[in-house]
Amino acid sequence: MNLTDRVAVITGGAGGIGAALARRFAVEGAAAVVVADLDAAGARAVAEDVGAVAHAVQLDVTAEEQVRALVADTERRYGRIDLFCANAGVATEAGLDAADADWERAWRVNVLAHVHSTRAVLPGMLARGQGYLLHTCSAAGLLTAVGDAPYTATKHAAVGLAEWLAITYRDQGVRVSALCPQGVDTPMLAEGLAAGHLGARVIAASGAVLHPDRVADAVIAGLAEERFLILPHPEVANYARRRAEDPDGWQAGLRKLIRRLHP
Ligand SMILES: NC(=O)c1ccc[n+]([C@@H]2O[C@H](COP(=O)([O-])OP(=O)(O)OC[C@H]3O[C@@H](n4cnc5c(N)ncnc54)[C@H](O)[C@@H]3O)[C@@H](O)[C@H]2O)c1
Numbered sequence: 001m002n003l004t005d006r007v008a009v010i011t012g013g014a015g016g017i018g019a020a021l022a023r024r025f026a027v028e029g030a031a032a033v034v035v036a037d038l039d040a041a042g043a044r045a046v047a048e049d050v051g052a053v054a055h056a057v058q059l060d061v062t063a064e065e066q067v068r069a070l071v072a073d074t075e076r077r078y079g080r081i082d083l084f085c086a087n088a089g090v091a092t093e094a095g096l097d098a099a100d101a102d103w104e105r106a107w108r109v110n111v112l113a114h115v116h117s118t119r120a121v122l123p124g125m126l127a128r129g130q131g132y133l134l135h136t137c138s139a140a141g142l143l144t145a146v147g148d149a150p151y152t153a154t155k156h157a158a159v160g161l162a163e164w165l166a167i168t169y170r171d172q173g174v175r176v177s178a179l180c181p182q183g184v185d186t187p188m189l190a191e192g193l194a195a196g197h198l199g200a201r202v203i204a205a206s207g208a209v210l211h212p213d214r215v216a217d218a219v220i221a222g223l224a225e226e227r228f229l230i231l232p233h234p235e236v237a238n239y240a241r242r243r244a245e246d247p248d249g250w251q252a253g254l255r256k257l258i259r260r261l262h263p
Helices: 016-027 040-050 064-078 100-128 149-172 187-194 198-206 212-225 235-245 247-261
Strands: 007-011 032-037 054-058 083-086 131-136 174-179
Touching: 007 016, 007 064, 007 100, 016 032, 016 040, 016 083, 016 212, 032 040, 032 064, 040 054, 064 100, 083 100, 100 131, 100 149, 100 174, 131 149, 131 212, 149 174, 174 212, 187 198, 198 247, 235 247
Parallel strands: 007 032, 007 083, 032 054, 083 131, 131 174
Antiparallel strands: none
């Protein structure tokens, strides 16, 4: 898929990776870019920056009726949705002792919101025999987010869901990509690094911390190839291979890195 004349919706579009995707989709010739976020002012600022093809919508992706309304309004306004990017996500920086409310929020934003948006957007895509779902997961969904148990568990679930969707709907014309970056220079990682969180330091020590525009580059290339796994950090493929081939050796290596960073 290329973005020329496409109608795209991006959740979590007010900042970081979502905002970079919105800007890039417009540059690539999208007909419309809907920037949806909990942060209404942030979404409006991004939409204004992107220009006339963009408009902002405030929504909470954990509220299914708001996600349904976003999809219905977009389809009414533009006639269709070609690409739905389920990108909003939350980290907790907590381990097993994360409050149940934080486990719940991670589950609702990182996984259940992908279920709800797909349920809403799929009927139109199936009726037209085409459509594209881009689910922002994380390298944490293939490996482990050190120091963040809810993030690790929910991002693994998000990758599992995306794979299930790809297998189930590809032959009906609906393509799916799971975007799995490692470190990206956005408020999510910057806040963790500023607070000295071990997880953020492990990410910074494991590879390049990419500008969100480089993630947008990888997305454009991945969509063009209609590739399931979009890995802005190519080294993640090697890490995932090593983890699959030798889980114990992989875990030992990660524990060694943790001991080095957190003696
Ligand atoms: N930054 C990284 O290093 C990194 C790495 C891998 C994956 N990711 C993933 O990329 C995605 C984007 O994150 P980012 O790094 O750009 O962080 P970010 O915090 O800049 O952006 C996340 C956006 O999601 C929005 N959001 C959160 N909860 C929401 C809700 N309930 N409803 C609507 N919007 C909501 C926030 O307001 C924010 O604008 C997330 O899914 C994140 O898990 C980030």
